């Protein structure tokens with residue numbers, strides 16, 4: 001039996017639907033549909049019917065390429081309406097039976113019993129560390145003996161209306177939302193190594209409208225944030241500087257853009273056609289790079305501030321991992337390295353097989369990550385069964401019942 005999962009990344013630039021089989025060592029891509037996104041700005045829905053049309057087009061493409069009907073999916077969420085906080089919860093352990101799953105649940109329930117405004121909802125509750133009778137940094141207390149179990153959790157909340165609008169747009173395309181997953185958690189799942197997550201790393205997914213961040217330390221998420229600027233702002237700057245339409249500026253950025261002026265030949269020029277009937281204009285590529293560099297620096301300054309604000313700036317021994325479409329900009333790694341003063345690498349989804357060629361780009365990290373993470377967070381929901389392979393549910397069963405189950409809001413467990 002073959003179990004397929006579906007992820008839909010609804011970005012500001014594109015909607016990407018992926019149908020795949022999550023296997024222990026890779027993800028086998030069965031089909032994908034990538035379509036331009038309309039009706040979304042900086043992670044917020046601005047036009048439901050336009051967005052529904054974009055999602056429908058992407059889903060239909062994925063259905064055609066995979067040959068399967070898509071009725072449900074894991075869906076990404078980002079936007080400035082996302083907020084995160086850390087909290088603690090305590091529970092007593094009765095008798096001498098050792099800590100059980102129920103005790104973890106009780107401690108986590110206590111941690112999430114903080115006042116959440118009525119217009120917000122909990123997306124994820126992620127246990128960071130446990131302590132047992134004052135012994136800190138216990139990773140998995142199950143079976144251990146003690147009287148007082150304490151848990152630290154990272155809670156991610158979203159605006160209820162933003163979520164409702166996104167859900168309406170997806171359901172309008174005939175797809176039931178199995179679970180919303182925060183963008184950088186999905187991207188992190190697709191591109192980070194276990195070692196990076198252990199050592200301490202900040203994942204930075206720079207898309208068109210938003211820059212999504214998550215800090216992973218000791219194997220789990222300690223902080224997350226969404227910054228409402230991305231590659232579109234770089235394109236906007238080029239639009240204003242060259243006085244050309246947005247689409248032309250986008251093409252200039254992708255063909256000639258560089259974030260590091262000193263890496264560009266000072267004599268190299270390009271020709272652009274400004275608005276109106278004006279004469280074609282010649283511009284120096286190095287000047288273009290200065291325009292881009294300024295905005296890219298600003299993005300990383302904001303990322304740096306957010307890292308400081310988290311309080312974990314001294315703990316990121318593996319540095320930063322950049323992904324998202326904007327990380328394709330030449331020179332961006334160097335700018336990030338200078339601004340953040342830490343090692344930086346650019347990452348794209350790895351360990352993909354099947355119809356995966358189009359997806360091996362940093363722009364698709366979120367969509368690929370949705371499949372495995374969604375599956376780990378949820379019970380299985382096969383959309384079709386076919387071959388003789390062992391069920392993914394069976395292979396991942398141990399994950400579902402234990403630690404990862406706790407990523408879910410209580411009502412959804």
Ligand SMILES: Nc1ncnc2c1ncn2[C@@H]1O[C@H](COP(=O)(O)OP(=O)(O)OP(=O)(O)O)[C@@H](O)[C@H]1O
Pocket residue numbers: 010011012013014015037042043078206207208209210211230231232235250253254257324325326327328329330362363364
């Ligand atoms: N080759 C490239 N060089 C430079 N920039 C690029 C390149 N390819 C894509 N981009 C930029 O990446 C951005 C889109 O990235 P991505 O596809 O990750 O966005 P998204 O997921 O749709 O948006 P978001 O996550 O912000 O909602 C755009 O600003 C685009 O100009």
Ligand SMILES: [Mg+2]
Pocket residue numbers: 011012183205206207208324366
């Ligand atoms: Mg994105």
